[in-house]
Amino acid sequence: MERAPGLSVRLKLTLSYAGFLMVAGVLLLAAVWLFLLRYVPDRATLIVPSGSSLTSGVFPVRSRLLQVFAPRAAEVLAILLVFGLVGGWILAGRMLAPLTRIAEATRLATTRSLSHRIRLPGRNDEFRELADAFDAMLARLEAHVAGQQRFAANASHELRTPLAISQALLDLARTDPTHDTGEIFHRLRAVNTRAIDLTEALLLLSRADQTSFTPEPVDLSLLAEEATETLLPLAEKRGVTIETSADPTPTTGSQSLLLQLTTNLVHNAIVHNLPDRGTVWVSTGVRPGRAVLTVENTGERLTPQLVSTLTEPFSRGTERVRTDHAGVGLGLAIVKTITLAHDGTLTLTPRPAGGLRITVELPAPDPRNDG
Template structure:
């Protein structure tokens, strides 16, 4: 924002210090003068021998004192003025030095350098609280920007793959007119479907991050039933048994997004399971102040270091699956974003016997 030039804060503080010091000096001199007026008579009789005056008589004491006091009082005020200006300027500069460092760090961050930190030394005060809060904001912003860059790079790579495959298939069809087009059309359909799924997943992720949805009161257990019934054919195809339980579990949020959240978690638990005789457990429970959704499955052993990273976009716990239901690598990322958009928490933990346990805690009422 363009602003007209104004008086600096340092000069304002200097003038404030000087004005206060001058006011205190004037009040002090006024108090001295009032004291003199009260206890010194207007005229006094001078007796020979009491002073250097040899002639007796009555002399005006107050007027003489005023002639002596006034110049000296003016000199004192001038000294206070100079002292206030110089001392106030130095003191204001020392007090505003941390603010200068904060301003410099802000300008550095504005130019794109998010790695710079203020790290203001000294004990806790208002300036250091501001500097620490700014450093924390920069750290979070740097991590968010890095995450967005990784996401953009991964999304570009994932979208480029089906487009490159489609281009190759079209080149084959153009250079070999006698080739059976039925197989090419089928492969193009599969690749195009994957690209559409990826695009829809990216749009859903963006919608959840922007929190552009309507909230309502709903029963999480009914959402669980609907999601598992929809995915039962997929579970039967993979030979996975799905077990659900749960009573009335009230929560507050978007019906569509919470359904998508549950379907993503259950779909992930079905696909990433044992080759045969796998099991998925889905439950909805009520805890003090929270509605809890738990999805647990059998599967391969996962390291505790790997599990927390599975919510990052395009991260997979195992090698990429070449199946029709492998997904696009955004299932847990979307689930985590939907959870955060509902002011909840998503926790992942490996099971000792293999597989993973995912717990989602959602608020039971409107925040």
């Protein structure tokens, strides 16, 4: 936005300091003058002893006092003005020095990189709080940009893979007419299905990240039951037992997004389980002010370092990619995004016996607002 040039903040503060000092000086001199007018008579009679060269008579004391006081008062005000301008300029510069560092950090952030930090020294005050808040914002912004860059690179890689496979299959069909076309069509269909699943997952992740939904009352226990029933055939196919403990768990949010969150968690627990006789535990409940959904499964032992990376887009742990229903590497990333969009917290904890425990905590409605 184009703006008309104006006075700098430092100059405005300098003029404010000087003006305040001048007003205070004028008021002080006025008070002195009123004091003198109160106790000094208008005229005084001068009586001199005989033989003196002076003559007795009545003299105007106040007018003579004004002739002496006015020039001195003007000199004092001139000194105060100079002192106010010089001192105000120095003080304003010292007071605004932190803002200069913050402005320089802002320019660096817009023109170079987000790694620069202000790190304002000194004790805690308003400028220190502003600088620390700006540093924290830069850190979050840097992490967000880095995450977006990794996501874009990973998404490009994941989308390029099925396209490259499709291109290779088409080239094979074109150069080798004797090759089994039924097998080529089958593989093309599988690759195309994976590309479609990946694209839909990316769209869902983008939608959840925008938090563009209308909050409505949701019961997590009903969503857990629906997700379990939907994925029960997959669990039976893989020899996984699902145990549920769903107490009424009211919260507020998007019905469809929270159902997707629950489905992703249960699907992840089924797919990344033991090869046979695995178990999945799904439970919901209410804690003080929180609605809690917990999905726990058996499986291979996972290290805390590996678990901390599982919510990153396209992140897959060791031996976590199966031949079927492997997903596209966005399941837990979508869960994390939906959780954050609902002002919730997501906790992943490796089980000592193997497997993973995932807990989602969402804000619970205040019972006092019911009715």
